[in-house]
Amino acid sequence: MILHHYDFSNYSEKARLALGYKRLAWGSVIIPPIAPKPDLTPLTGGYRKTPVLQVGADIYCDTALIVRELERRAPEPTLFPPHLAASADAVAFWAENRLFRPMSLYVSGNNMDVLPPTLQADRARMRGLPEPDDATMRRAAARSATHVRPQIAAIESMFTDGRAWIAGDAPTIADLAVYHALWFITARTDRLAHELQPHPRIHAWMAKVRAFGHGTPTPMSAQDAIAVARSSTPEEARPSSPQLEDPKPGDLVRIRADDYGRDPVEGELVFIDDREIAIWRTDPIAGEIVVHFPRLGYDLRPL
Numbered sequence: 596m597i598l599h600h601y602d603f604s605n606y607s608e609k610a611r612l613a614l615g616y617k618r619l620a621w622g623s624v625i626i627p628p629i630a631p632k633p634d635l636t637p638l639t640g641g642y643r644k645t646p647v648l649q650v651g652a653d654i655y656c657d658t659a660l661i662v663r664e665l666e667r668r669a670p671e672p673t674l675f676p677p678h679l680a681a682s683a684d685a686v687a688f689w690a691e692n693r694l695f696r697p698m699s700l701y702v703s704g705n706n707m708d709v710l711p712p713t714l715q716a717d718r719a720r721m722r723g724l725p726e727p728d729d730a731t732m733r734r735a736a737a738r739s740a741t742h743v744r745p746q747i748a749a750i751e752s753m754f755t756d757g758r759a760w761i762a763g764d765a766p767t768i769a770d771l772a773v774y775h776a777l778w779f780i781t782a783r784t785d786r787l788a789h790e791l792q793p794h795p796r797i798h799a800w801m802a803k804v805r806a807f808g809h810g811t812p813t814p815m816s817a818q819d820a821i822a823v824a825r826s827s828t829p830e831e832a833r834p835s836s837p838q839l840e841d842p843k844p845g846d847l848v849r850i851r852a853d854d855y856g857r858d859p860v861e862g863e864l865v866f867i868d869d870r871e872i873a874i875w876r877t878d879p880i881a882g883e884i885v886v887h888f889p890r891l892g893y894d895l896r897p898l
């Protein structure tokens with residue numbers, strides 16, 4: 596397993612902790628935090644977000660699928676205990692789609708000096724927005740602070756019934772999703788650590804999640820990762836179960852995220868079910884590749 600990631604990426608922290616929880620060994624390729632990513636896109640076919648998991652010539656985009664794929668390959672210990680999995684997914688959706696955006700604006704607007712100077716221009720391009728100046732960033736940070744604080748307080752109150760983990764009595768995907776949003780507060784500097792100070796239960800729980808560790812990473816170059824893909828054959832596709840309206844295996848398709856970073860990936864559909872979509876492409880640099888996406892959050896169309 597190879598993870599393409601970078602240090603201050605909170606979604607990468609989610610994947611690193613999942614690898615740690617499952618005590619896995621992995622190759623660690625550090626990718627640029629800003630587009631273009633010329634050593635990553637031959638593998639993904641255009642997807643530019645972070646992180647990306649590679650297993651031979653199979654490429655898994657988006658942590659929603661990456662963590663599921665880790666679970667398929669290393670089922671124990673599970674992050675999807677059956678009695679908690681559905682509600683954990685719902686909490687994870689809230690954390691990543693409602694909590695994280697204001698968190699990101701709040702932290703970035705206060706920490707511009709410790710983040711790459713061209714980061715905000717890149718992120719604005721990624722979202723199709725005009726490039727913000729520093730004053731605009733600071734105003735957005737101030738507005739976002741007012742959305743962040745009540746949500747942090749809501750997390751603290753999730754533990755008032757004595758539960759050990761976010762969704763109940765066992766670790767789940769919800770712990771990783773909520774944790775990575777809070778982790779971002781102090782990813783590069785402790786300047787905003789005071790936001791967590793009034794919340795002792797969050798402190799105790801974050802220490803337990805941090806203790807999952809990152810497994811056993813071994814540094815690897817992007818060129819070596821591409822060579823691994825070129826010399827590997829994608830895993831044979833499992834039988835598909837498309838819905839009535841879906842394109843069918845064998846069809847040429849285009850897939851893109853439905854929120855931001857909407858760079859399209861095109862190829863032949865080789866697998867589709869309720870959770871996952873996989874596309875075969877031949878890349879001039881990386882060779883025969885199958886790129887996998889989660890179903891929810893992605894827009895799939897016939898070409």
Ligand SMILES: N[C@@H](CCC(=O)N[C@@H](CS)C(=O)NCC(=O)O)C(=O)O
Pocket residue numbers: 603604605606607627628629630643644645646656657658659721856
């Ligand atoms: N839904 C995606 C979101 C990933 C995401 O937004 N990652 C951020 C970094 S933490 C990103 O891609 N930023 C732009 C980039 O790295 O190029 C996932 O779960 O993996």
